[in-house]
Amino acid sequence: MKVAKFGGSSVASAEQIRKVANIIKTDPQRKFIVVSAPGKRFKDDEKITDMLIQLGEAHQRNETIDEYIYPIMKRFNEIVEELNLEGEILENIKNTIYAILERNTTVLEKLDALKAVGEDSSAKILSAYLTLSGIEATYMNPKVAGIIVSNNPGNAKILPESFDKLYELRNTDEVMVIPGFFGYTKEEKLITFSRGGSDITGSIVAAGVKASLYENFTDVDSVYSVNPTFVDNPQEITTLTYKEMRELSYAGFSVFHDEALIPAYKEEIPVCIKNTNNPDAPGTYIVSEKKPSEKCVVGIASDSGFCSIYISKYLMNREVGFGRRLFHILEDEGISFEHAPSGIDDMSVILRENGLPIEKEKRILARIQNELNPDLISIHRNLAMIMIVGEGLVRTIGVAQKATTAISNANVNIEMINQGSSEVSMMFGIKAEDLDKAVKSLYYAFFE
Structure with missing residues (x-):
């Protein structure tokens, strides 16, 4: 049983979502899918999460919000239409946004709920497309899945009781599509992890269901020994330990959120970083231990x-x-x-x-x-x-x-x-x- 997380570039467009569906089809062990919000399609594009934050800030300033909602809905509309999905998904996304803006909650709680719309919508769209493609799939809200977090808006921490609840999901035969980046408090408030937190969700789900492998799909074939902006064609790293990856993430490697490995590390679940655009590439494995004979500096x-x-x-x-x-x-x-x-x-x-x-x-x-x-x-x-x-x-x-x-x-x-x-x-x-x-x-x- 594998958990596969797909980052923002992997769900940025209808074309990318088709690639994700094909990857899921090729391996029946990929039972739990975690998704980010749609990311950039090209260099100067905007991420959906950034657009949602701008909407929240405009609402806080009592500005007219239509000009902020329009590009968000336009982006989702393009994805839904190209995938030939039902229009009710779009209606659901729009209603969710307006309902959040009208709630009588704190500014931080409202912003967290808005930020989560990107991941939540990605999960609903992918789930619907998998079903349309003949794969038994279901959207799984983090509240139902059992992702219980602390009440720290924008910086949630997973609570220990979540893992027992997540383990119960193993009994399903369907592919479960879970939005990343957020969970719910015991009082059922939606709270997000820190930015890039879909990686954290993927690791939490992998630890909870005790997966044999946690695959993290992004837009690079592997982790490189140095940032490619400094050196052309740097060496690829085939195997890393958890400690090495955490140190590299802390010091500027943007492939993996530096907190994300902790749940997988505690359960000793191997992690593989792979490329959505080149899924046959072997990727980089992150493991508990590696052979002492391997290169001292990775x-x-x-x-x-x-x-x-x-x-x-x-x-x-x-x-x-x-x-x-x-x-x-x-x-x-x-x-x-x-x-x-x-x-x-x-x-x-x-x-x-x-x-x-x-x-x-x-x-x-x-x-x-x-x-x-x-x-x-x-x-x-x-x-x-x-x-x-x-x-x-x-x-x-x-x-x-x-x-x-x-x-x-x-x-x-x-x-x-x-x-x-x-x-x-x-x-x-x-x-x-x-x-x-x-x-x-x-x-x-x-x-x-």
């Missing part, structure tokens, strides 16, 4: 948009509670941190730059100065992080030397190194403008 990930708070104080290491008080200031100001490399007299806290707006910067610096009395404090912006990832790092000699040499050969200065806190990754901080040449040099050092 991928190089990178991301920009970081900054660091640097603090120096003589004998910092002997001052009990220094780190706790520093992090309390950040917590008090509503700021989360990413990394915190430190020495005996120095400490750097790496943050996402958008988490430290300029208007907060002066206040936080003043608090750190007044409450911790450091010798030196400074903030460095426009940083990028490069992460070298591989289960073999911990048992391979010379990886750090090879990496630093490659960065040096690119004439790039290393602002920060973080090694040792993870067994599967090594992180380097550099200036954002040097990212392209540093990544290229690392790729050629490890893969060419």
Whole structure:
């Protein structure tokens, strides 16, 4: 029994939905199908979810909403007509949108319900098309399926009791089409996961029904060892561990939502990333363990948009509670941190730059100065992080030397190194403008 999740590009048009139906037909084990909202059909196209968010924001501003609803319905109308489906699906989508807008709920709950319309409509359309194509299929609302979540609008967390309810779905003979991205609280409020959360739904369903495989269909043949925007024709990765994929996702690999693997990881369900447009390609498998003989570095990930708070104080290491008080200031100001490399007299806290707006910067610096009395404090912006990832790092000699040499050969200065806190990754901080040449040099050092 397999769970297959199809991303936004896979359901972006009628032509793509036909491909999805053919993929489902070719393997009777694909019993549970999770879908995203229709994504982009071409580079400058709009995603349905973005259009729904714009609608919600316009409604909140008391603007006329017809001009926002029209392009949404036009897009769904094109898909439904090309698939020769009944018009009542369109009527259902339109009525759902207006009903949400008229509800007496909080702004956040209303926006969550609107955002979910994309995935919900995709599931209804695909289910109807599969039935029309001769496949026994049914639309399964997450409430009926048993996807029970916490009451955190836009950032729902799955509750443990969901998995027992999902397991009961195994008894069906039909193909079940489940919309991704959202679930329901115990009070039956619709709440969405964080953006990209259809991956999370797919993983939750796979864990709940104890699938033999979770297939995640997207628009690439596999995961690559580096972002193809940096290097032409990079090597494909055939096998990854869960830990490696999570590290790569965190550091800029957009193939997989970085939270999505957790349910599948806990149940040790293998995951395969495949291409809807080339389903015969083997794809990339994500597994619990792989052979020790395989390459020590599997991928190089990178991301920009970081900054660091640097603090120096003589004998910092002997001052009990220094780190706790520093992090309390950040917590008090509503700021989360990413990394915190430190020495005996120095400490750097790496943050996402958008988490430290300029208007907060002066206040936080003043608090750190007044409450911790450091010798030196400074903030460095426009940083990028490069992460070298591989289960073999911990048992391979010379990886750090090879990496630093490659960065040096690119004439790039290393602002920060973080090694040792993870067994599967090594992180380097550099200036954002040097990212392209540093990544290229690392790729050629490890893969060419």
